[in-house]
Amino acid sequence: MALMQIAEPGQSPMPHQNKLAVGIDLGTTNSLVASVRGGRAAVLPDAEGVAMLPSVVNYSDPDAIQVGSAALAMAASAPADTLASVKRFMGRGAKDAEAAVLRAHYEIVPDTEGMVKFQTRSGPISPVQASAEILKALRQRARDTLGGEVEGAVITVPAYFDDAQRQATKDAAQVAGLKVLRLLNEPTAAAVAYGLDSAEEGLIAVYDLGGGTFDISLLRLHRGVFEVLATGGDTALGGDDFDAAIADWALETTGISDLSAGQRRALQAQSRAAKEALSSSDSAPIEIPGTEPISLTREHFETLISPLVKRSLRACRRALRDAEVEAGDIDNVVLVGGSTRVPLVRQAVGELFGRDPLSDIDPDQVVAVGASIQADILVGNRPEGDLLLLDVVPLSLGLETMGSLVEKIIPRNTTIPVARAQEFTTYREGQTALALHVVQGERELVDDCRSLARFELRGIPPMAAGAARILVTFQVDADGLLSVEAREATTGTVSAITVKPSFGLADEEVAAMLQASYSHAEDDKVARQLAEERVSAQQLHEALEAALAADGEALLNEAERAELQQGMAELRERMAAADVERLRSGIAALGRLSETFASRRMDQTISRALTGVSVESLEEKSS
């Protein structure tokens, strides 16, 4: 029987009423919420008309947790209870977070498993919990403004966020009671905000220069489909570096070397103020307390930051190559992030792509606005076929193989969702288990990539080395989250894992890993060679050991055996050192040393095989 429907206060009983969905830019410094109302996407301001919510949470009183400006105001009086920039710690372990925590004056809860926790008067708080408080505040704001419960949210993450960081973001939303319609990459969101407004077709470059990181994404918009072609970035590159360049110059110019803490803070603030002023003025004053004021011209400021801007352009060129397009093919350039207000940045980006960048949507709001458009679509408020986003894997996903090398299964910039399978085999005879180590990054050595998860496939039937066939399947869903399955082909033994590691790494680190894979190409090559030679050495050593055990007594005299064992000991020594050339020559030397033994064993094998075989059948075999 049909039940009478009663609308909740604030909810509309109208059946055709649009569902309420929001886009949330959960930022490092500030967060925003936006929604599509009456067909128009816009950020939702608080009661005072302020759109930006500082991403700060104060835990001084467990019964009165403060978020935003109120929390920020308590930072000076209760630094340990006031958590800021928690986005940097999302999905990261205590050890990973140590350096950053030292700078931020937080107290880490010691001996915690998994993600880092901060000691506050309200107890230990994880970055996920603090992020959830920010999301709760934005959810409440949306409820107040829109007059109803939010049905779902699209939350943005940096394109470089890895699996652990994405999962942590999703967890925070769950804690905040928000249904996540999608995790969306920030540059992609920005492109949506422009793409849908202008309804233009073609190639779009999104240049996102924030306070601490730089992202570049290249997309193609074609008949309502946004296809991300490539994404890239650079670490430790942002507005903070511009400030530091100004501060260094000021110190050099004034000749001051020993700064008091107060002077240092003043210099930092003045440098930032000068940078901002120089976006519209030709010069700006800098005055460190107790010294003569100096003046910085825009021209000299541009000289100071020119190397930094050039670095960002190099990352752009790499992304262009990954996307297989030319700079001149780009139809629109979108600027995101406060640091793109610097005129030199605009000019340099304009020159690279040969056109003036778009910035008519506030660069601080554009990400939230784009996310709200995607939320509106995913909640079902727009007609079918309106807009589709095809995003990519930001960093290659792979498995550890012999010699601590990485075998890439899904290369970066592969469109998601994606499933890819690869076959592996056993290394040792009779091996019944296979340890799988899932990593993310561009470098060739496991240690230089991010460890995502480890799991084991057990129950492989004992076979000769290399005989087992193990199919490993990587599946990445539309949120960019990974699951891995391993299956042994002959018996069907299965082991699967949804990669939900207890901690991951920050976007800066991901960008750093990518960056390092380029600038350390030479180191990498040497390290890879060393790893490869060690595998060869190990195999040679094991083979000789087995051969000696089997035929050493029968085929070698005492002196020959001693010589060989001496050579093996020598190789073991070289394997422990990090000299590729010495190791290589060691392998060659032992190879020569064992030649006699090897040929005697071959002779023996052949004669055994020939015993009892008639000449006729031998001829038949060879024919």
Next chain:
Amino acid sequence: MPDFDFNQNYFELFELPQQFEMDSTALGERFRQLQQSLHPDRFAAASGQEQRLAVQYSSFVNQAYNSLRRPLPRALYLLELAGMSAEVVSRQKVDGGFLIEQMELREKLEDLPDRVDPEDALDHLMADVRADLAAHQQEFSAAYAEGNIEAAASAAVKLQYLDKLMQEAEQAESALLD
């Protein structure tokens, strides 16, 4: 949910002729068209089971697209369809002349830092590799069209060598620029 065959030929999926030459525009169009109807976002309001299926379908389309989009994966896929696995292809013999040429190119790449104008030298090297790639793609195309799978496989192995070399050249270029 439309019917879907996970064993279907990628060329049939994209409604393209099964050959090495590729109409990239048609491929891209069909790819976007398929994703428009199969992508999980199209099933955001559907049941969990349908959403899971959408992820599988959409993944299959992406995999097919990735296999056809670039020349080397496309060549390997054509060989796979002809009954030659990637492993068998990798054991295919190539002529000694080609290998000597590869070694020379590799030596040039390694000697790059010692050159007077490394960037210029790298440009030349990369142009050479690109020309070789084009030539061996042509070789693959002709052999495949004639139904000479052995010769096509041999050309594919050469493409693999050159592809790897090109990747290393690009890494070297990045290292030079930084």
